[in-house]
Amino acid sequence: MRKKIVAGNWKMNLTVNEGLVLIEELKKEVSSGIMADELIVFPPYIHLTAMVENAQNEILVGAQNCHQEENGAFTGEVSAHMLAASNIGHVLIGHSERRAYFNETNDLLAKKVEVALNASLTVVYCCGETLPEREENRHFEIIKSQLTEGLFHLTAEQMANVVIAYEPVWAIGTGKTASADQAQEVHAFIRKLVYDAYSTSIAQGVSILYGGSCNPTNANELFSKPDVDGGLIGGASLKAIDFIQIANAY
Numbered sequence: 001m002r003k004k005i006v007a008g009n010w011k012m013n014l015t016v017n018e019g020l021v022l023i024e025e026l027k028k029e030v031s032s033g034i035m036a037d038e039l040i041v042f043p044p045y046i047h048l049t050a051m052v053e054n055a056q057n058e059i060l061v062g063a064q065n066c067h068q069e070e071n072g073a074f075t076g077e078v079s080a081h082m083l084a085a086s087n088i089g090h091v092l093i094g095h096s097e098r099r100a101y102f103n104e105t106n107d108l109l110a111k112k113v114e115v116a117l118n119a120s121l122t123v124v125y126c127c128g129e130t131l132p133e134r135e136e137n138r139h140f141e142i143i144k145s146q147l148t149e150g151l152f153h154l155t156a157e158q159m160a161n162v163v164i165a166y167e168p169v170w171a172i173g174t175g176k177t178a179s180a181d182q183a184q185e186v187h188a189f190i191r192k193l194v195y196d197a198y199s200t201s202i203a204q205g206v207s208i209l210y211g212g213s214c215n216p217t218n219a220n221e222l223f224s225k226p227d228v229d230g231g232l233i234g235g236a237s238l239k240a241i242d243f244i245q246i247a248n249a250y
């Protein structure tokens with residue numbers, strides 16, 4: 001059975017103290033039981049060690065990015081190995097904001113994925129089309145190239161440590177959610193691509209999360225779809241009550 005995962009991308013939000021308060025609130029809820037198998041938060045780099053110490057493995061902690069090289073003269077950057085050495089278990093790769101504002105291409109992301117897996121991190125690899133791409137009915141083609149060029153160079157063994165997040169760019173932070181049927185259609189397409197590139201067991205084992213204005217009101221319908229294994233949540237992950245409601249929306 002693949003894992004049900006709810007993950008929160010804090011982006012560039014919350015001070016360290018605000019983050020610690022949120023972690024405490026989440027821990028209280030997790031200790032009384034949630035429906036998701038895993039709850040992961042992705043705080044800004046500077047908060048990672050404080051959050052991982054306080055989360056005590058009840059909540060998993062990941063980074064929002066890592067550099068594509070193992071080490072070296074890359075001022076301001078953080079390597080996958082440094083994250084792993086600080087007990088960070090997950091990393092987001094290919095978020096649409098990184099693709100759009102930091103010019104991250106599929107080729108670059110392929111390197112990041114490789115270096116992260118070599119450091120024993122679990123990768124949450126994001127894909128998704130923009131509004132013009134959806135309107136031109138090119139979303140399947142775009143997602144296929146994001147996965148083929150950024151992810152499918154991995155071995156089957158490496159793929160076991162990858163989670164895929166489908167995040168239509170037009171739904172991120174806009175309050176516009178993909179309908180549950182639209183999400184299911186793309187998730188089933190992604191699972192078929194994984195099957196074609198690997199095998200039935202890899203395709204059935206990979207968790208595929210939906211992201212894009214997911215909230216306590218729409219999570220239930222989205223998560224009821226057979227190929228939607230959870231969510232990558234932005235805005236609604238900053239409030240414990242909303243995030244926990246989403247983690248219970250199965």
Ligand code: PEP
Pocket residue numbers: 009167171172173174175211212213214232233234235236
């Ligand atoms: C995201 O940035 O990954 C995201 C899904 O954001 P939001 O939930 O705010 O749309």
